[in-house]
Amino acid sequence: MLDQKTTARDAELFEAIELFFYAFRAFTARPDEILAERGLARLHHRILYFVARRPGQRVSDLLATLGVSKQALHAPLKQLVEVGLVLVEADASDGRARCLSLTAEGAELEARLSQTQRELLARVFAGQGAAAELAWRQVMQELAGTPDEHEPE
Template identity: 50%
Template sequence: MRQHKEEQMNEALALFYFAYKTFTEKPDEIIKEYGIQRVHHRILFFIARFPGVSVNELLSLLEISKQALHGPLRQLVEKGLIESNEATHDRRVKQLSLTEKGADLEKKLSDVQRQQMGAIFSKFGESCEENWHQVMNEMAHSRSGFDAWLSKREVAIDQK
C-alpha cells in the first residue's frame, strides 16, 4: 500500500511539472521576444496588481533579496516597461508602476495564462475550480510572499 501511495505522489509531481511547463510555455515565448525572463514577468505581474507598490513591498511579494531584484528592475526601467517614482509621503520610498508599454505586455502575458486556466475550469466545472483553489491555497499558505499578497490585496479591496 505504501508503495502505491508513493507512486501516486510521483504521478502528482510529474503532473505538476508538466502542467507548469504548459502554463509557462507561451508566456516564455512572448518574453523571449522582449529579451527578458520569468523573473521580469513576475515583477510585471505584481506591479500590475498593485500599481504604486514600493520596492520593499515587491521584495516581500517575490521573496527575493534586493540584490536579486536590482538587475531585473533596472532592465525593466531601461526597456520602458516600468517607472519608478518617489513616494509623496516619503522621498526615500520608490513606488513602481507599469508604463503603457509594460501594461500592454503584462496583459498579453497574463491573458494567455488566464485563458488557459479559464478553459480548464470551464471544462471541469466550478467544484473543480474550488478544489484547485483549495489545493493551491494550502500549498501557498506557508509562504511569506503569499502573506504579503493577501495583505496587499485586502488593502486594495478596501480602497475600492
Template identity: 50%
Template structure:
C-alpha cells in the same frame, strides 16, 4: 509531482515565449505582475513579495525600467522610497501575458465540472497558505 511540473510548464510556456521575444524572462513577468496589481508598490515591498534579495531584484528591475515598462518615482510619503508603476507599454505587456495564462486556465477549467474547478481553486489556496507556514 510530474503532473504538477508539466502543468506549470504549460501554464508558463506561452508567457515565456512572449517574454523571450523581448529579451525578457519569467523573473521579469513576476515583477510586472506584482507592480500591475499593486501600483505604487515600493521596491522594499516588492522584495518581500518576491522573497528575493535586493541584489537579485536589481538587474531585472533595471532592465524593465530601461525597456520603458516600469517607472520608479519618489514616494510622496518619503522621497527616499521608490514607488513603482507600469508604463502604458508595461501595462500592455502584462495584460497580454495575463490574457494568455487566463486563456489556458479557462481551457482547463472548461474541461472540468464546476465542483472539480472549485476543488482545484481550494487546493491552490491551501498550497499558497502552506507556503506561508
C-alpha cells in the same frame, strides 16, 4: 520503476509532483516565448504581473511578495525600467522609498502575458466544472500558505 521501499502512495505523490511540473511548464510556455522575443525572462513577468496588480507599491513590498533578495530583483527591475516598461518614482510620503508602476507599454505587455494564462485557466475550469475549480483553488491556497497570506492589502 519503483524500488522496494516505495509505497503506492509514494508513487501517487511522485506522479503529482510530475503533473505539477508539466502543468507549470504548460502554464508558463506562451508567456516565456513572448518574453524571450524581448530578451526578458520569467522573473520579469512576475515583476510586471505584481506591479500591474498593485500599482504604486514600494520596491520593498514587491521584494516581500516575490520572496527574492534585493540583489535578485535589482538587475531585472533595472532592465524593465531601462526598456520603458516600469516607472520608479519617489514615494510621496517617504522620499527615500521607491514606488513602482507600469508604463503604457509595460501594461500592454503584462496584459498580453497574463491573457494567455487567463485563457488557459478559463478553458480548463470550464471543462472541469465549478467544483473542480474550487478544489484546485483550495489546493493551491494550501500549497501557497495561509489563504490570505498572498492577498493584496
